Amino acid sequence: MNAKTQYYDDSVKGFIIWSLIWGTIAVVVGILISLQLAWPQLNVAPYLTYGRLRPIHTNAGIFGWGIGSFIAMFFYITQRLTKTPLWSPKLARVTLWIFNVAIASAAVTLAMGINRTKEYAELEWPLAIIVAIIWVLFSINVFMTILKRKEEQMYISLWYIMAALVGVTVLYVVNNLGVPLHLFKSYSAFAGTNDANVQWWYGHNAVAMVLTVPPLAIFYYFLPKITGNPIYSHRMGIIAFWSLIFMYLWTGAHHLLWTPIPDWIQTVAMAFSIMLIAPSWGAVMNGYLTMNGQWEKMKSNYLVKFMICGITFYGLQTLQGPMQAIRSFSAFIHYTDWVPGHVHMGTMGWVSMVLFGAIYYVTTTLSGAEIYSVKMANTHFWLVLVGQLIYSITMWIAGVQQGSMLLATNPDGTLHYSFMETMIAIFPYYKIRAVSGFVYLAGLALFIYNIYKTFQKGEESKTAKA
Amino acid sequence: MLEKNPVIFIILAFVVIMVGTSITMIAPFKWINGPGDMIAEVKPYTPLQQEGRDLYMREGCNNCHSQTVRTLASDVERYGYGGTYSKSGEFVYDRPHLWGSRRTGPDLAHIGLKYPDPKGAWHRKHMENPQSVVPASNMPSYAFLNVPLDTTYSERKMKLLKFPYTQADLNDLKGKSEMDAIIAYMRKLGTDIPVKKADAAATQVLPTASNPFKDVEAIEKDAKSLFSQHCASCHGEKREGTLGPALKGSAKSDADLFKIISQGIEANGMPSFNTSLDEQKIWKIVTLIKLDTK
Structure with missing residues (x-):
């Protein structure tokens, strides 16, 4: 296939396979904890209780599925955009090994209750150090490949990739600073309100640097590949890029509206959150306008469906997010199920949709075979789309309903509903949400089977030729 | 130049990221938890309370319970329990903070004010079998906390966190269960600042x-x-x-x-x-x- 440059893709394949395994675990654990919220007797003490399982769900999703597949895609894209083989295939193999050991240890230690409790930074210090090492090893590999590149121009995807390398390193290291008590326990370096401010600076920018910038790099690379048309405007992509990475870092405190965080930080966070609509929609419009004159591909090309649906959810996500960052709206929906509804539109909709499309494309390239079943890929598309919509929509309704009940007061100023009354009202939605998880899982299963069969088909045709 | 020089690009990207970071994350260290925030009545945790807090973290209670009463009237009414909204000074000994992001269960910042019983009988019954107290509750049972408390590191924790403690505090740990510790922690939450009678009457x-x-x-x-x-x-x-x-x-x-x-x-x-x-x-x-x- 690659007569001119020999690319190194074993680790791309390795990371894809393992990210699919961790992604499946994230979804399965997600379903289990969604069932536990409806039926508490499903908690199995002490290891399989909701409090211990929920960090496993988020960590397997963000680190296992998200970062795992981003590493695969960054290795793949960087080599092609630089026309240069990966700097060190050996280092890539080692990275995959450490990655898997780290994610498996994360699951085990979290189930044991070894948990720093800071969201998306729950892993205790020895594991946090290993995660940082993985990221640095991977960053060096990608960056060295870029330095040694044969193609002088750096396409926009490489910008996003490099920004993610720097951004994630800074965020992860700072938020994990702490003082160890012993091997399995440490205390945060920061206290109280400071700790909260650092945590949500990290928490929200993990969304930026892990769940926005890498999928955008992937989107900008694969949409032109899939459609055969260049991206609509390189300049718009660059303006959106700089404003995105500039503005995001100001917005963490919108997770902490009405709390003891100084008011001016909250207000600044609110303002920058609204401003973020512009760069976010810069990327969305770039995607849409690239499709100009070829929208019929939404019907005929399954990959376009994943990409365009993904970027559409990104657009919706980046309108809903700023809305939630406004004080009055936050007062209404914060701490309710609206927020998981929002988050899952981003993860199950935007990030995963783009990754599904990219993984299909890369699988056909690496295996040298056509996709095993287009029909199955289309079914996969509809299952994950419907599963995700049921999830988010039921949670938005539940959030609005519970939010209204929690705020309702009597004429004399007392509260109209007890807390339990507001909970009882949303239990039916929890049951519907659990169903949506099964629908999504069914889609994921079809996807994995399709990928497996495509690789198998590739192997068969190779042996047949030999 | 930028599209051709990755080293300069990466330095520039770092600088851009650090602008918002410096202003909204690093600079506030100058004010937050400073003298203006401190509340004289708020005391550090005792060894037993800190053990309880560590158990709260181990069980991931923060995944369902927040710990900040917002400055909203409905929050103060529902979770203030006679006290008022949360202030920065209440959290200066919290490493890490446990503010949480979702209220699947109620906010616990001032839960110590709700159940004044020194024996914590309600908490005990509730932790062992939540549905026996709140029939429709979806909280898991924590009866497994009825095991002896591991106090190996209790003193070292106090030293590391620089909290004052006495020999009597350490003796107090003897014979305690994990359940006793987590209840001691919950009974402390929100009780340091005395509830003014006028505030209480207003609600x-x-x-x-x-x-x-x-x-x-x-x-x-x-x-x-x-x-x-x-x-x-x-x-x-x-x-x-x-x-x-x-x-x-x-x-x-x-x-x-x-x-x-x-x-x-x-x-x-x-x-x-x-x-x-x-x-x-x-x-x-x-x-x-x-x-x-x-």
Whole structure:
């Protein structure tokens, strides 16, 4: 296939396979904890209780599925955009090994209750150090490949990739600073309100640097590949890029509206959150306008469906997010199920949709075979789309309903509903949400089977030729 | 140049990221937790309370319970328990913070004010079997915390966190269970700052008239359901008394009963219900209790 440059893709394949395994675990654990919220007797003490399982769900999703597949895609894209083989295939193999050991240890230690409790930074210090090492090893590999590149121009995807390398390193290291008590326990370096401010600076920018910038790099690379048309405007992509990475870092405190965080930080966070609509929609419009004159591909090309649906959810996500960052709206929906509804539109909709499309494309390239079943890929598309919509929509309704009940007061100023009354009202939605998880899982299963069969088909045709 | 030089690009990207970071994350260290934030009454955790806090973290309680009463009237009313909204100074000893992001369960920042009982009988029953106290609750059972507390690192924790402690504090850990520790932690939350009587009175429901429900039959079903939801966990479904006293044969007047339900009796561990029950509901329960005496 690659007569001119020999690319190194074993680790791309390795990371894809393992990210699919961790992604499946994230979804399965997600379903289990969604069932536990409806039926508490499903908690199995002490290891399989909701409090211990929920960090496993988020960590397997963000680190296992998200970062795992981003590493695969960054290795793949960087080599092609630089026309240069990966700097060190050996280092890539080692990275995959450490990655898997780290994610498996994360699951085990979290189930044991070894948990720093800071969201998306729950892993205790020895594991946090290993995660940082993985990221640095991977960053060096990608960056060295870029330095040694044969193609002088750096396409926009490489910008996003490099920004993610720097951004994630800074965020992860700072938020994990702490003082160890012993091997399995440490205390945060920061206290109280400071700790909260650092945590949500990290928490929200993990969304930026892990769940926005890498999928955008992937989107900008694969949409032109899939459609055969260049991206609509390189300049718009660059303006959106700089404003995105500039503005995001100001917005963490919108997770902490009405709390003891100084008011001016909250207000600044609110303002920058609204401003973020512009760069976010810069990327969305770039995607849409690239499709100009070829929208019929939404019907005929399954990959376009994943990409365009993904970027559409990104657009919706980046309108809903700023809305939630406004004080009055936050007062209404914060701490309710609206927020998981929002988050899952981003993860199950935007990030995963783009990754599904990219993984299909890369699988056909690496295996040298056509996709095993287009029909199955289309079914996969509809299952994950419907599963995700049921999830988010039921949670938005539940959030609005519970939010209204929690705020309702009597004429004399007392509260109209007890807390339990507001909970009882949303239990039916929890049951519907659990169903949506099964629908999504069914889609994921079809996807994995399709990928497996495509690789198998590739192997068969190779042996047949030999 | 930028699109051709990755080293300069990466330095520039770092600088751009650091602008917002410096202003909204690094600079506030100058003010937050400084003298302006400190509240003299707020004390560090005792060894037992800190052990309880570490268990709270181990079990991931923060995944369902927040710990910040926002400055919203409804938050103060629901989770203030007679106190007010959360202030920065209340958290200066929290490493890490446990503010949480989702209220699948209620906020716990001031939970210590809700159940004044020094023995923590309600908490114990609730932790062991949440549904025995709150029938529709979706909280898991934490009966497995009834095991001896591991105190190996208790003293080292105090030293590391620079919290003052005495030998008596350490002796206090002897024979304690994990359950005792987590209850000690919950009983501390929100109790350092004394609740001003004026604040407490402002949030209290005081009867404006006498009991409006003379026709008991009309409200009996309603009242029984309220009783079952709010009172039965401590007073028994048939009002026979379990954690709290039996309510059959109460000789107290309607007004006295109203006052007890609304304001609680701190010394006996009876919580106040003025935040979870409005005036009408309290009167219905009063009527039901009186009905038993007939």
